Amino acid sequence: MEKISFALPKGRLFGQTIDILRNAGILKETVSQDTRKLIIESENFRFFVVRSKDVPVYVESGIADFGVAGDDVLDEGNYDVYRPVDLGIGYCRIVVAGKPESRELYENLSNSVKVATKYPKIAGNFFSKKGIKPIVYELYGSVELAPLVGLAPFIVDIVETGTTLKENGLVVIDTIKESTAKLIVNRVSYKTKSQDIFLLINTVESFLGGL
DSSP: OOOEEEEEESSHHHHHHHHHHHHTTSOOSOOOSOSSOSEEEOSSEEEEEEOGGGHHHHHHHTSOSEEEEEHHHHHHHTOOOEEEEEOOOSOEEEEEEEOGGGHHHHHTOOSEEEEEESOHHHHHHHHHHTTOEEEEEEOSSOTTHHHHHTSOSEEEEEESSSHHHHHTTOEEEEEEEEEOEEEEEOHHHHHHTHHHHHHHHHHHHHHHHTO
């Protein structure tokens, strides 16, 4: 069997994905990210340890057969990959947030709105579908600062516990969508390595369905 390549994000999703593969009986060895190695080899797999936003790039390009990425990453990049399995991990919400007093402004939006976000495509699409022209400021750091200093009254960001919003005096105003991590597959691998690909997908689905 040719080794199957996996692009996995650093951090919690890495460990949770490895746990699923091991508990499903797919991965026999213990694989840890407590190493400086960016490529981790096992008997049947080759794992690439990458940033979460880079995962679909490696899968779409065919460098990796499989990957694990959240809806927030996939929707923002609009990558051409298959999403056969919802792994049910990495749960968060993609939300519109702002100061409590901005709720009234949000409820009465008519023409345009200023939004700060790390997800310009998701934010732009969301407001455009409401018939509102968004002025989107793409930020790479803490977007929570934007409403506090007057850059934009609203932010679009992912929220897990809401603690960071609360500590900065912000609240969730609207939920765009819920997000969980998906098992993604390269389209060419799906055809050329179909036997191994289907076996892994079906095994993971069966394991998750039995939880």
